[in-house]
Amino acid sequence: MKKLLIALIAFAFTSTSSYAGPKIEVLHWWTSGGEAAALKVLKDDFAANGGEWLDMPVTGGGGDAANVALKARIVAGDPPSASQIKGPTIQEYDQEGVVAPYNIDAIAQSEGWDNLLDPMIAAIHKCENNSGPYCAAPVNIHRIDWMWANKAVFDANGISVPSTWDELNAAAEKLKAAGIIPFAHGGQAWQDATVFEAVAMGIGGNNYYKNCYVDLKESCLRSETTVKVFDQMRKLQSYTDEGSPGRDWNVATGMVIEGKAGFQIMGDWAKGEFTAAGKVPGVDYYCAATPSNNGYLYNVDSFIFYKSSDPDKQAGQQLLAKLMMGKNFQKVFNLYKGSIPARLDVSMDEFDKCAKTSNADIKTAGAKGGLVPSFAHGMAQGNTMKAALQDIITEHFNSDMSSVDAANALADSVLANM
């Protein structure tokens, strides 16, 4: 009996420790449709390179549940090898001391990430206040300031794609008069903020956007321009239908697809809904940037790599970082996801019209100073400040708050959370 027990214990130990090779445990919430398919490409790549992939998918609430699971793991002193974390939150985790000693930096240096990424995008992924070693890897670039419009509806009402906000308002009035819901919108805080930042960049301009929502200057937030931005938000609100509050974004996209509504302002993940419905860009629907002066609101999804003392896992982290930034994954993943590769040298041949536009625009925007981080999607500010801005924007959009009050409340909310 005793011998058997010893044998069993020995077996248990050998069977877990006999494996030596790259090993990774990835916490993510890419479990649906295209995202899962894209992730499978990465898993297969990883296995083909001799690695062992421990999947830890946590679904629910667009990453909320995953976030809870992640914090629990970190507090327990057992973080996963990698998880989906992006923007300034990367620095927040770094400051908690759970990321160092940055073992993927060696890969970043040998693969030359500095030459493969836009300097602004690269900085996001460097720990120690955006200037130190690499500690995270980007997988894509989403554009936020997209307008998705039903072409048949626009054509029937003699509307072309608006190039200014006044034209957009005029188009919306026309649709309203024709009895069509002009603006398909889901009244959830993050969607309100998504629209707001497109309006702020469009009406205020790129410098205004940077001063207000990246640098958080009080004088900018209280300025006349902010009031104008809120005025435009009020107009947009009047173009929504009354079923809008609480609606999910994809339901709103569905309204545009079915021709019940004219247009939606939403990031490029909305394209997936059109594609799934068998619609073709330029034929069935328009994908156009919202009016702005060569602006481009970006949202980059990244993976952060946590501290690990297990050499197998360290090797796994390095392999994963290498594959994630690899040309193959960057292309395939973004074909599925609707975004564009973060890596600059990936061929866009297989991508659709919208992605090609996005890829061309990001270069123009970069050259003309219009490349700005989205705050609604956690690229410009950490979670606390993002919520501080979002709370006021959504409160204004869903009430009869005046634009002046809203601008002041926005500044107050920012100061209170500094």
Added chain:
Amino acid sequence: MFKWLEKNLPKIVMAPAVGLIGWFVYGFVLWTLYISFTNSKILPKYELWGFGQYEKLWASRKWLISVDNLLVFTALFLIFCIVIGIILAIFLDQKIRAEGVLRTIYLYPMALSFIVTGTAWKWILNPTLGIQKMFIDLGFENFTFDWLVNREMAIYTIVIAGVWQSAGFVMALFLAGLRSVEDEIIKAAKIDGAGLFTVYWKILLPMMRPVFFTSFVILVHISIKSYDLIVALTQGGPGISTTMPALFMTQAAFHKSQVGLSAASAMMMFMAVAAVIIPYLYSELRRENAR
């Protein structure tokens, strides 16, 4: 040995449960209290920071809105649940036919989770899907019932859904209370010429004092903790108009990197629940001791 075991067996059997509750309930209450005095942001930190989180909490517009909402919700939820519960209980108390079936029907919503209740009511109350659309389709073109999407009224839709769920439970409590009253009392009152209304109003309901008390305590703590109903029904919206403390707490901890602030709000909720439960426990225990 056997005697020792006999004497101590209950303690030994209870010890793991007491230990687990002590750690996972009271231990974590204390942990949360400690965290509320730190400047924890994205993850818990352990250096003390003082009352800063509480100051921040009471300066936060969203927290004040959520406290307001809690007061409105609790008051209405209590009043409607108890009034409707009593009325249903009195009706069922009239020795009617098929009482068992009716009782089950009224009690059935209790068996649903608040998420289900919230989602169902979200569809019923949505102006483009539910009641409003039904009436418009029936020809009442000017009919509006847009409480769910109206920021002034949205909090009342949560009351409606909450009452629908919990009134049956209050009914069951009162029905049990009414049934436990001895027939002699009612007969005596009737001989003295009291009508049905007087019997209930002057005699039976005053005797229900402990039931009132029990329902009050149960309903108040349901309302302070209410989270799932709001998540399913409004997600705190439109805007932030239906935010409640429990929603505020989870958002602060998991969306906003404000673990310390979240702990402070949790302690405020804890104190609110304690303010209700402790007097109740005290009075219950005193009554038991008096016996």
